Amino acid sequence: MAVISLRSFPLVSDPNDGILTVRIESQPKTKDNSGTGSLRICRNMKELRQLHGQITKKGLAQAPLSVTKLITACAEMATFESLSYARKAFELFREDQGATGSLFMWNSLIRGYSFAGNGNEAILLYLRMVIEGITPDHYTFPFLLSACTKTAAFREGFQVHGSLIKKGLMEDIFIQNSLIHFYAECGEIDSARRVFDEMSERNVVSWTSLICGYARGDHSREAVSLFFEMVATGVRPNSVTMACVISACADLRDLNLGERVCAFIGESGVELNAVLVNALVDMYMKCGVIESAKRLFDECSDRNLVMYNTIVSNYVHQGMAREVLAILGEMLRIGPRPDRITVMAAISASAQLGDLASGKGWHGYIFRNGLESWNAVSNAIIDMYMKCGEPERACKVFGFMSNKTVVSWNSVIAGFIRNGDIRSAWRIFSEMPESDLVSWNTIIGALVQESWFEEAVELFRVMQSEGMKADRVTMVGVTSACGYLGTLDLANWVHSYIEKNDIQCDMRLSTALVDMYARCGDPQRSMQVFNKMKERDVSAWTAAIGAMAMEGNGERAIELFDEMLRQGVKPDSVAFVGVLTACSHCGLVNQGQHLFRSMDVHGISPQVVHYGCMVDLLGRAGLLREAHDLIESMTVEPNDVVWGALLAACRTHNNVELAAYAAERIMELEPERTGIHVLLSNIYASARKWTDVARVRLQLKEKGLQKVPGSSLIEVNGINHEFISSDESHPQMAYITGMLHEINCRLKIAGHVPDLANVLLDVDEQEKEYLLGRHSEKLAMAFGLISTGRGVPIRVVKNLRMCTDCHSFAKLVSKIYGREIVVRDNIRFHFFRQGSCSCRDYW
Structure with a gap:
């Protein structure tokens, strides 16, 4: 596998490397002895003011050339102070001279406001210019479109496009590139593509603008395809092109594609800068090649804050929390100062490790450096304390938040649920001023997890009445609740709701439907859903096997298990529970024993539940001695469920002696289990041993236990x-x-x-x-x-x-x-x- 190494390339940082290169309108060169030419080399406003003062003393302050150069110099600084100074000089010139000002002045101001990120002011200046009768030229529009891009002013930018068509300026490549960039950044990638396709001439900026638009708009595959198309036409990519296309490969998690793209770095002579190295680190991390990413990071001598954030954020997503804290330790010693993204990674790593000491330490750093004002940071701290089992501290952070977002409330709810406090979670949910879909899904899922199935379905009805549209996550919880309730009418209604509301049945939701119908006693419908699934993982196969087990169709359950193996799906321990249960329900002793022995072949060690299935299988078939021998040979300690299976078999086959022995073992493990006393009593009653019946029932009474009465719904x-x-x-x-x-x-x-x-x-x-x-x-x-x-x-x-x-x-x-x-x-x-x-x- 080829891996990029920084030793092969000189590392340079070019802060001016960007997607759009805008030409600067130049004035005719004339000999200038006034000193105004030095305005553009001023490094700050102090120097500029001093020089402007000298120009003023010479009586040249209101000369058009002096004002023009002053405005240009201020616009290039593009700070609030410099633009205010330029605007004041511009307005004074207009007032004193009684003139509208030159087009170059207007363009310089629009450019300055656009570069400073104050796009609204740039757009207002343009409108004022047009109203005053000054005709914009091809230098005006790239700056104006940049302003529309930075403020996401799509309507204004669209109108600018119309003006360009009317003025016949659409053949200008700078303007075309600006339009592509504008549409791409506004998420209108189809419009960007139309402008691109209509261009008679394209340069690297044209291609790069569209490639980056595709990459940022979740069209990564198209971005990579366009890159290869660009290279095929002979256009050499620049570092921005490479960074965008490598980021697209990272989003696709496609290492082979990424390495094909990386080959062009050397071929095209692109110099590695910090932005490009950061993209490479991100790609290798997301593709799971951690060692390569770390080597690139270590080799980079110009590691900046963005690069540190990239590697620690990816480590968090990979679940490598210890590596995160190690890099952060280095960063505190020799690296740049952490920002809010850095500390969020630190807090998340502490949460993953359950490391309260580390979490508290970083919480202190956040507090000392004033980073707690960011909602995302406070939410991460809440999550960390909840995962560390400190809900009181989490609630304290929540209480101090001045701006509690829906995410903040959801973090507290999820934290209480994680700590098993469903009532507090419900209280917080009820107090929410505004809830979102995540809030509803979280609380519905928690109710299902706590076996409050009727409450979960009822809350789903309330959710509907409040106009909140459900998604796949919602319906997974609701279908699970319906399955456990066993109500077929409700199950049919839920499935109908999913279909009517066009909720996409992914693999997880389809599996939940298979399980729901099986639990509601409709195995045929269960298999219909299963057969329609385009993709099936081991959980889906297990649900189908379980449906056949519940129906008593053991042969079909085994067929499904074998078909699963043929399709290359590796069984897990739950799948074996399902197929062994099917064998038990149908008396398929030989098949069940064969499957049990095959667990080792699939790398699965039998657990207590698997032994329980086998004891049940042998016991139902009347092989009580074999069942008992299996228990005695277990590699794990038998629990009350295993002995309970043997006890139930003893009742079916009237083996009083072995039943008494099994009951004694269960009472040692779970003395409070009422059902064992009742079952043993029934075994004695079947054998007409009324004295033993009386003794067991007296024990039941002395322990304050009561027999659960039979009930049917x-x-x-x-x-x-x-x-x-x-x-x-x-x-x-x-x-x-x-x-x-x-x-x-x-x-x-x-x-x-x-x-x-x-x-x-x-x-x-x-x-x-x-x-x-x-x-x-x-x-x-x-x-x-x-x-x-x-x-x-x-x-x-x-x-x-x-x-x-x-x-x-x-x-x-x-x-x-x-x-x-x-x-x-x-x-x-x-x-x-x-x-x-x-x-x-x-x-």
């Missing part, structure tokens, strides 16, 4: 209805009871016999049958039948695992009533259609 007409087992408080309970009676009668005719083994209480059979008939999912299904139209799917979400009797109940109801019934329990989805379940009775 069903959404009808946008309203969620919750049913709790054996609870008859629903206002339509009389109709629900009647429907249940009808269902039970029709099920008996079909040959259904209630599985009383699911009632784990020591009561008579009649009581058991009554309790079994009041399970929450049965109440929800009955309500769904009486509340929805014929053929409408019934969707139920249950907080606990579905029992075998309710499973048989749902299969027969789906067949007898011709309804699709979807039940999402705490393990998986069950899709009941025409008397069959997607789990194939394996769950």
